[in-house]
Amino acid sequence: MRQVVTQRPSGPPEGRPAAARPAGLRPGWLVAGLAAVLAALVAGVSLGPVSLPPGSVAVELLNLLPGVGLDSGLTEREIAIITELRLPRAVLGLLVGGLLALAGGAYQGVFRNPLADPYLLGVAAGAGFAVTVVITAGGVGGAITGLPVTIPLAAFVGAIGAVTLTYLLGSAGGRSRSPATLILAGVAVSAFLSAGQTYLLQRNSDSIQQVYAWLLGRLATAGWHDVWLVLPYFLLTAVVVLLHRRELDVLSVGDDEATSLGLHPQRSRYLLIAAASLGTAAAVSASGLIGFVGIIVPHAVRLLAGASYRVILPLSMLFGGAFLALTDVVARTAAAPEEIPIGVVTALLGGPFFVLVLRSARRVLG
């Protein structure tokens, strides 16, 4: 069979404009994303009740690299504040924010729905319900008496259980199943579990404050333990989702066309949903329910850097992480010594920030 398109031996003509390249992550944006992560890390470690000079903090961060031994001028106590308290918290913020934004971007691509967020398929409701069960069942310090069930574990199991239930309900229609039926199943599962949670809270009104403290999200108790727990899920989710970034671009033309281009849309969709849900469940188990990051960061990236998922996904991961780590700085310093729930701060800061991005993008794009 003859092929219509033959490879042009000489390649594209010389001097094509830059826009003649395919969509992809431009080095400038990658540098900006990495710089944002670094800035968030330095800010997260420098700022707090004990003020530390950012320059010394940067030197101390460099000292963590193998073979580096510079004098930062900080005392041992100050170094301990950095390495044992603030650094794990900032890193956890980067991981959780990166996961939520990455999962949100992936969900928006998988469902071809700009309103999709990582909690679309019931992760939030499942985690919330399970945590409420643990707390109202007599949990002390996060563990049910006599049972080794901690709040993070309950949140993780609840989140995964809810997504599994959503998948089973959404697939019940056999061949008629579609992204829309999956979203509807997610709405049904979320409504059911939220109703269960409300019932439990009504019956145990003394637990309301503890449950809501978790629902509003926090990085307050973060230590290296939380970081090591989340890190494997972060890596797994990031690898799976980022490897599929071109497939998400192909899926944007619809299932029929993606199939005619040689893809297996259903298979790609469920793999991405599984990876994004697993990452979200891990994030939720470590930090509670932090809204806004998963939906707004991918949109801001889309407006500023481009609509291809090859751009949206890696940049969402970087900027989502930086956004949450910086938000945490505000959450713990704005009303010091009290901490504002981080979920409240993400919405308070994220709303105006997004309006700003929207206005800038309109000005730039005309």
Added chain:
Amino acid sequence: MSAPAVAVRDLRVRLAGVPILTGVDLSVAAGEWVTVIGPNGAGKSTLLRAVGGLLPTEGAVSLFGTPIQQLRRRDRARVVATVAQSPVVPAGMSVLDYVLLGRTPYIAPLGRESTADLAAAHDVLDRLDLTGFHARELATLSGGERQRVFLARAFAQGATLLLLDEPTSALDIGHQQDVLELVDQLRRAHGLTVVATMHDLSIAGEYADRMVLLADGQVAAVGTSREVLTTELLARHYRATVKVIDGEHGPLVVPVRPTSAPGRMLEIRAG
């Protein structure tokens, strides 16, 4: 004798339990242009989707002698390219990126475009007179320009069989001719096989080597445009009153106002 580009035997398709195609036989020779016509709901688009491997079917569909079930998706995508009736226009996607989607069957799973893929996409853009459009956002193009880009994506697939579902439905008469001339030129230049569905019978007859009239999920007539576009067949299957005039490249079908058509006239009640 080489295998036909498309061989369909006793093709049956049900959608949501409703039978759409009920035993279709069709053979399309390599290099041929076959246009499928028929009234709304006859199953034209379903037939195209079935030939493209996009639907679960009963019966047999073979492409260039290979049963479609034996072709892996990526291999099938190198053989057959489909342009849907109303392709989705992804927000913010550039013309170049859209055309590059056509290279998907040549890109390793989870891989990215090579320089050869980029060269192939530019090659197609050049051929379809779209060179200056590569950076334009697809959503900002006019209907005619957009249709050329849809075709460019299909050509970038390097397939030898093109399935075009109503390729001119959203275009004015000038752009209809532009698009069909372009397809015909490329077909002749590269030995492509074209199976298209169309509603405009006159223009369909001008370009097709053969026509297939589909009605109620079955083939009602097949032959040259002069054999299929007859007053009698069109009256029977479209329930339309038409005049068929002999044109230079085929019959021209002109709808005329029926003098009386019991049961088909709309009742307009005054007040």
